[in-house]
Amino acid sequence: MPIDSVPGRLRWTSGDVELELLIDEAAPVKVCSLRPTGVQPPTEDLAVNLVELNLSGHGRIHEPPGTRHRTYAAADGLRLVEVSEQADASGNEVLLVRQASADLETVSRIESWAGTSVLRATTEVINRGVGELTLTYLSSLALAGFGGGLRTGTRIHQARNSWCAELRWQVLSPEQAGLVSILGSGISKDRFAATSLGSWSSAELLPMGAVENVSDELTWTWQIEHQGAWHWELGGLKEDLYLQVSGPTDGEHQWRQRLAPGESFTTVPVAVAVTRGGLDDGLRALTSYRRLMRRQQADHSNLPVIFNDYMNCLWGDPSAAKLTPLIKAAAEVGAEYFVIDAGWYADDSGWWDTVGAWEPSQVRFPDGLGKTIQEIHDAGLVPGLWLEPEVVGVRSEIAEQLPPDAFFWRDGRRIAETGRYHLDFRSAAVRERMDTVVDGLIEQFGIGYFKLDYNINLPGTDALGEAPGAGLLGHNRAYLSWLDDVLDRHPALVLESCASGGMRADYAMLARMTLHSTSDQVDLLAYAPIAAAAPSAVTPEQGAVWAYPRPVHTPEEASFALVNALLGRIHLSGRPDEMNTEQLTRVAAAVSTYKEHRSLIARAEPHWPLGLPGWYDEQLALALVADDTALLAVWHRGDGPTTVDVPLPGAWRAADVLFPADLPTTLDLAGSRLGVSLPAGPAARLIRLQR
Secondary structure: OOEEEEOOEEEEEEOOEEEEEEOOOOOOOEEEEEEEOOOOOOOOOOOEEOOOEEEOOOOEOOOOOOOOOOOEHHHHOOEEEEEEEEEOOOOOEEEEEEEEOOOEEEEEEEEEOOOOOEEEEEEEEEEOOOOOEEEEEEOOEEEEOOOOOOOOOEEEEEEEEEOOEEEEEEEEOOOOOOOOOOOOOOOOOOEEEEEEOOOOOOOOEOOEEEEEEOOOOEEEEEEEOOOOOEEEEEEEEOOEEEEEEEOOOHHHHOOOEEEOOOOEEEOOOEEEEEEEOOHHHHHHHHHHHHHHHOOOOOHHHHOOOEEEOHHHHHOOOOOHHHHHHHHHHHHHHOOOEEEEOOOOOOOOOOOOOOOOOOOOOOOOOOOOHHHHHHHHHHOOOEEEEEEOOOEEEOOOOHHHHOOHHHEOEEOOEEOEEOOEEEEOOOOHHHHHHHHHHHHHHHHHHOOOEEEEOOOOOOOOOOOOOOOHHHHHHHHHHHHHHHHHHHHHHOOOOEEEEOEOOEOOOOOOOOOOOOEEEOOOOOOHHHHHHHHHHHHHOOOHHHEEEEEOOOOOOOHHHHHHHHHOOOOOEEEEOOOHHHOOHHHHHHHHHHHHHHHHHHHHHOOOEEEOOOOOOOOOOOEEEEEEEEOOEEEEEEEEOOOOOEEEEEEOOOOOOEEEEEEOOOOOOEEEEEOOEEEEEEOOOOEEEEEEEEO
16 A cells, blocks of 8 residues: 555655655644655654644744744644545545544645656645634645755745746745744744735746755645635745645735535645756656646647737737738648637727627628638638637626626725726626627637637625635636536637736646647747746647747748747747748748647657746757657847857757758757857757757
8 A cells, every 4th residue: 555654654655756744643734745755754854734724713823923824723723533545537546634623624635646746735624613614724735844954955946927028937045035044943934925916827926836955856846726816935944944835815815715514615726746856857747747637638739830810910900801811821831720819899999998799890890700700711720719708898888788796896896907897707697698609609600719818917806795815716716617618518629828928827727728828928039038938837739939920020030930939839920911932931831840840749848958048048948858859949149149059858869950941050969968050149940859
């Protein structure tokens, strides 16, 4: 059996991971170690509660005043009831740890994903008392026993994320993060906290993080699988760290969950990879896990090329006359989907605060949108449309047709944010309306793709008398349920998750949505570090990157814009309808190259030979490795000619430039290093390596 129990201690081994818990009949269950199998835990048991929770009217014990979410009195009363193991529907091993106090029961569910070094954790709380209880904090995951020490042996990783500047990984020492040991007592009250506020899960930070034990070459990398508010914190634990991860909290998000007797609440899931090596190794483990836990769709292996008319193209101002030449050009260069982005429903360009009816404009399409959609079909392309299902414009007639429970409210007022009302998908009227819209567009026009955008960020709603954070969480979960229902009805439908670009880079959405829009970045040079870092947050086959070559671009600039997307999902745009034959040939060559190698992208592991990219780095590199082949993208953003020295993952016998094949490049391969000589920037190349 993988459960090995000795007095005072329980070890659960599953696959390549071993979890160690401390058991004391006079204390809550504590976690002291999560390690790769065969790696010895720290000699000193520095442990934290497996479940940390707080209730209104209670507080902390054994903890100096501060902001840390630990040693709450409500959690201190928990005692072990039962430990059991079962298998889930996918055959994954699941550890269940049941604890209870006078009024509460908790169930820690820890799933081991077969073939990976990843565990996923949730916590359920059930009110077993006779009166109402109100939760104000509940952890999904708690860890201790990292073992690197606070002085030189530990690194903390997080990723800044903002509009048009996504996916910027940073590394900190514990001291730089504000975490130091307090000599003498060993008791501290400091923490390094990462928090997402509101309904954009990655508005400022990715819902991810990592602790790296440099001394022992071990890394713990986690992701929070929630598209709304979340919180994680690291704190000092003598000379080591503890980690706690949760969804929304009272202190950070005005979240409180009332539980009547018999009612329960379950946290948002958190997955953690524990790996030998550094952050790259943890990100590769999460890549494998993400491919297993998401809804399986043909698009993930087919990787069709998508043309979208928005970026550096029509800018949300489509019409029949403008789209006809674009459809022809997109088909000529090899696109397979054609998506009409924002504006197709509006008679003029001032549509921001009128959206919500989702009916085609007769002004933009005087012969009907169906005629243009038929042109897309006739060109051999699958048609797609842009929708923003979670909002209604304040000037839309729909805003007055829906019932009050359809909207977010605060203090008796319907919330208006930048000209939009936020819809609450707990409302039957909202779900029925959006079902009618989606099903109707599919039936009427044969739509095979929806770009689902989301351009506002709100902290929550108190419409049902609950705390605003609880209202937001309720909507979040209802929206995921709606997506599941849509895909159950239309299993071949492709859904793109967009939130002003990459503001919802999370695997609550991406477990369901086929693609993720990585950015709204309009500059090809600034997009390069975003594209290079994209596989850190999303599998390569789900990471949509804009490729927008334009007639004004030089051959090097156009190639740079295209290489940006060749190791992810191509979102082709720009102005192919205005290009000459030579320029169109370049675009078609990039698309053809992509099609020849996209099957590798769908199963490859990401590597960052020059490290995860910095925003201002002149040289960038991303490799995708599968079997005996690797695809390597190299970018040069400096002024003069250069040679990029690329250390490779393993030894290779051959290298050749796949795209652009007509521009000057010199390759010097020496086993596990590759020299790439390039002209003055901007210059980018896609290179194939073979063992």
